Amino acid sequence: MSFFKRFKNKDPVALSKFITFVENQSKDYQKFLSRIYPLTGNAYRIGITGPPGSGKSTLTDKLVKKLSSEDKSVGIVAVDPTSPFTGGALLGDRIRMQTLLSLKDVFIRSMASRGCSGGLAKTTKEVILVLDAFGKDYIIIETVGVGQVELDVVDNCDTTLVVFTPESGDAIQTMKAGLMEIADIFVVNKSDREGATRLVCELDSFLDLRREKGKASKDGWGFPVISVQATHNVGIDSLWEKIKQHKKFIQDNGILEAKRKVQIRSEIKRLMENRIKEITEKRVDEYMDIEETVKKVLAGEDDPYSASERFLKVAKLL
Amino acid sequence: MSFFKRFKNKDPVALSKFITFVENQSKDYQKFLSRIYPLTGNAYRIGITGPPGSGKSTLTDKLVKKLSSEDKSVGIVAVDPTSPFTGGALLGDRIRMQTLLSLKDVFIRSMASRGCSGGLAKTTKEVILVLDAFGKDYIIIETVGVGQVELDVVDNCDTTLVVFTPESGDAIQTMKAGLMEIADIFVVNKSDREGATRLVCELDSFLDLRREKGKASKDGWGFPVISVQATHNVGIDSLWEKIKQHKKFIQDNGILEAKRKVQIRSEIKRLMENRIKEITEKRVDEYMDIEETVKKVLAGEDDPYSASERFLKVAKLL
Numbered sequence A, B: 001m002s003f004f005k006r007f008k009n010k011d012p013v014a015l016s017k018f019i020t021f022v023e024n025q026s027k028d029y030q031k032f033l034s035r036i037y038p039l040t041g042n043a044y045r046i047g048i049t050g051p052p053g054s055g056k057s058t059l060t061d062k063l064v065k066k067l068s069s070e071d072k073s074v075g076i077v078a079v080d081p082t083s084p085f086t087g088g089a090l091l092g093d094r095i096r097m098q099t100l101l102s103l104k105d106v107f108i109r110s111m112a113s114r115g116c117s118g119g120l121a122k123t124t125k126e127v128i129l130v131l132d133a134f135g136k137d138y139i140i141i142e143t144v145g146v147g148q149v150e151l152d153v154v155d156n157c158d159t160t161l162v163v164f165t166p167e168s169g170d171a172i173q174t175m176k177a178g179l180m181e182i183a184d185i186f187v188v189n190k191s192d193r194e195g196a197t198r199l200v201c202e203l204d205s206f207l208d209l210r211r212e213k214g215k216a217s218k219d220g221w222g223f224p225v226i227s228v229q230a231t232h233n234v235g236i237d238s239l240w241e242k243i244k245q246h247k248k249f250i251q252d253n254g255i256l257e258a259k260r261k262v263q264i265r266s267e268i269k270r271l272m273e274n275r276i277k278e279i280t281e282k283r284v285d286e287y288m289d290i291e292e293t294v295k296k297v298l299a300g301e302d303d304p305y306s307a308s309e310r311f312l313k314v315a316k317l318l
Helices: A003-008 A012-023 A029-039 A056-069 A091-101 A119-134 A148-156 A171-176 A196-216 A236-252 A255-287 A290-298 A304-314 B003-008 B012-023 B029-039 B056-069 B091-101 B119-134 B148-156 B171-176 B196-216 B236-252 B255-287 B290-298 B304-314
Strands: A044-050 A074-080 A106-112 A138-144 A159-164 A185-188 A225-227 B044-050 B074-080 B106-112 B138-144 B159-164 B185-188 B225-227
Touching (some): A003 A012, A012 A029, A012 A119, A056 A159, A056 A236, A074 A119, A106 A119, A159 A236, A236 A255, A255 B290, A304 B029, A304 B255, B012 B029, B012 B106, B012 B119, B029 B119, B056 B236, B074 B119, B119 B138, B119 B148, B185 B196, B236 B255, B290 B304
Parallel strands (some): A044 A159, A074 A106, A074 A138, A159 A185, A185 A225, B044 B159, B074 B106, B074 B138, B159 B185
16 A cells, blocks of 8 residues: 555554655655645644743643543644754653653654744644644644744644743743734643732733723634643643634634635745745855855955845846 | 945944834845945954843843943844734833933844744844944844744854843753853853752753863863843953953954854845845736635645745746
């Protein structure tokens, strides 16, 4: 039986194989993606983000166990901003994987963002598509902290959780981190610790503004703040209920479809940009002595702006 | 007198005007950059990064006051991952700016990364060039937390500090955040708090590996860990000494020149990629009905991979 057939028959070995295939961007992987594309669109995507140390991994694990107990199949994509210098995943993740893999229908993939430009974007989206096509009911995308990565998460997820702890720092810092506007559900983890009540209050008063705005438009989502203690499995049921409520909410209000459209649009653009980048690099190597140019720039005899324009013209891209 | 002349005569109003000009990517801003490029290359770039709440802003402020007291001119670029939804800077930064602006020869610019792809990269590098050309002795680039942004910082800075606090979470989390390998100097802020000594020890034992490696090659930088209490101005002098030591170290070992070359190379590539993106977007609008395509993809009648290839061919970019 061909691997593709095995994939369609939900063989986890074939899934694993195809994910590696896509991650490595092996020859014709885009053809494969275009072939499986019609099978996608059924998985529900949950993003989990928050500052380092907020307990995202533990929360994900508990949520996955909950989903698994309700016979949902789950794919987890954990994106780790592992340094481009070491390139490896950390021990903790490997230990973690083994615990989760003992559950039925759970697939976990730990990916390093590797610092390449658009790190998350480059293959995470593809891996999500593969899991979707494979027939996972839910895909959880877990990613650390702050920055571009989070905005990519919001592009890719249907429900986004942001996890805080009483130790995460005060509300101003949280706002600074830009996490507030991307979340649908706010999770205060380690809620037995000092400062948890204050954090919930701060979040609530900050969110009141958004809630007011939501009421004005008719799609008034309440932006709930849920307290949990992931390590002790406290609050996970309520959190899961809230996620289901949000799912229903965005389905009923046409928001899910709108999200999907945005995802597709940005996907097409991204694919084109990646291809164009590839082409550029090839042509640059063909037409440009970059070391020589760098030397001239360093010596003050050339500048990057002129060099760039010149080469684009020579490479017939302008 | 022309603005350009005023800029060359170190008129801060002209500096401010040109930075805005570059930030907005106003018409012909690249010509302007190419004109000022020969004036650049003299400013020393210090990157300050670390998790949200670690006290980067306070540390920057104290360091700037130190530099200012030694008659160095300083430009500060504070990159804030402000949400793309609100787009604004936060009150705290405005208050801060006023304090610093009272110092002679200090220029501070707070930029929102705005979530655009390559947010930091897109205009921060240009702003740094303008400050450099203006004749600033030091440029401090301060940026929050984790991710792509930090790797851009390392590309742009000559000395990079990573700031931790005893509250930053344990060493594994810190390593996970990928901050360890980009730092030249490690700063433990709020060193009077509980857990500071343990953090210094953890950092030290983690760094021993890198220090060993450094000894094997002849460019053995010690990766010092400096304890400070930024709010109380404790340890700032030692930190400043270490920065100067690192500066001398990379100058004496040819590392600074190598860094500059890498910077120029990535700069040329980045400029080309940006231009190509522009061209792509223009041609996409010209050749492609993207809304129609999105609908078809959503209906399962098309897929982003095929659509992307098709359009690149039609737009004569392949």
